[in-house]
Amino acid sequence: MFGSRSHKITIDNELYERLEKAAQVAGHASTEEFIIHVLETTAPASSSADSEEEVRKRLQGLGYLE
Amino acid sequence: MSADFVTVVSGLPRSGTSLMMQMITAGGIEAVQDGQRAADADNPKGYLEFEAVKKLKEDASWVPGAVGKVVKVISMLLFDLPATQKYRVIFMTRHMDEILASQKEMLKRRGTLDDKGPSDDDMRKFFQNHLNKVRNWLSLQANIQVLFVDYNAIMSGDDKGIRDVGEFLGSAVNVDAMKKAIDASLYRNRHG
Numbered sequence: 001m002f003g004s005r006s007h008k009i010t011i012d013n014e015l016y017e018r019l020e021k022a023a024q025v026a027g028h029a030s031t032e033e034f035i036i037h038v039l040e041t042t043a044p045a046s047s048s049a050d051s052e053e054e055v056r057k058r059l060q061g062l063g064y065l066e
Numbered sequence: 067m068s069a070d071f072v073t074v075v076s077g078l079p080r081s082g083t084s085l086m087m088q089m090i091t092a093g094g095i096e097a098v099q100d101g102q103r104a105a106d107a108d109n110p111k112g113y114l115e116f117e118a119v120k121k122l123k124e125d126a127s128w129v130p131g132a133v134g135k136v137v138k139v140i141s142m143l144l145f146d147l148p149a150t151q152k153y154r155v156i157f158m159t160r161h162m163d164e165i166l167a168s169q170k171e172m173l174k175r176r177g178t179l180d181d182k183g184p185s186d187d188d189m190r191k192f193f194q195n196h197l198n199k200v201r202n203w204l205s206l207q208a209n210i211q212v213l214f215v216d217y218n219a220i221m222s223g224d225d226k227g228i229r230d231v232g233e234f235l236g237s238a239v240n241v242d243a244m245k246k247a248i249d250a251s252l253y254r255n256r257h258g
């Protein structure tokens with residue numbers, strides 16, 4: 001899922017229990033799957049550099065950049 | 067007393083920058099423009115742009131001559147403004163869905179719409195990232211004062227933004243003349 005590297009984060013019990021319940025309500029197979037889904041949908045779609053490049057392309061298409 | 071700063075109208079394309087340029091020039095401040103980009107279906111009253119702005123990074127020699135005048139500089143090019151001048155930036159904001167819809171129409175008319183390009187959802191995130199970066203940068207520039215003006219509010223008849231521009235630019239601009247420059251019939255691509 002994260003390529004060749006993965007990372008662990010620490011979540012306190014109270015928050016984890018809330019996430020566990022939310023995962024069940026949302027129908028996710030596991031709490032971990034739900035947390036990854038939330039992070040993926042919240043984080044920018046791509047890196048900052050890619051994001052800026054797409055903005056640049058759009059502005060070029062509109063005639064505002066060379 | 068004459069202004070010692072350059073007035074800059076900025077924002078994303080299709081956020082109302084051309085309207086604000088028209089309003090400010092109607093209010094009595096001369097625009098730095100070259101007329102190269104003629105009026106068209108997307109901007110029937112003209113763009114009031116200056117081609118040299120696109121090459122600001124390579125050549126900013128015209129900027130001192132813009133003191134006391136107004137020039138349009140889209141958000142991405144603000145970073146290239148030379149720090150040797152003072153600026154008052156009027157930054158236009160507009161509902162992002164309207165910006166995206168209007169940009170798409172303009173891309174179609176220009177024949178530059180990339181069907182394989184980013185989705186609206188992705189483009190919205192890209193623009194938000196970009197705007198966050200610009201806002202943070204602007205807040206750190208000692209030579210730049212910024213006023214954010216809501217295009218949607220202006221077009222809905224709320225003239226607070228116009229009065230704010232009047233106060234921001236001082237006595238150099240005629241607020242009543244600015245109001246008269248608004249053409250509500252050009253408010254297309256409304257959200258919701």
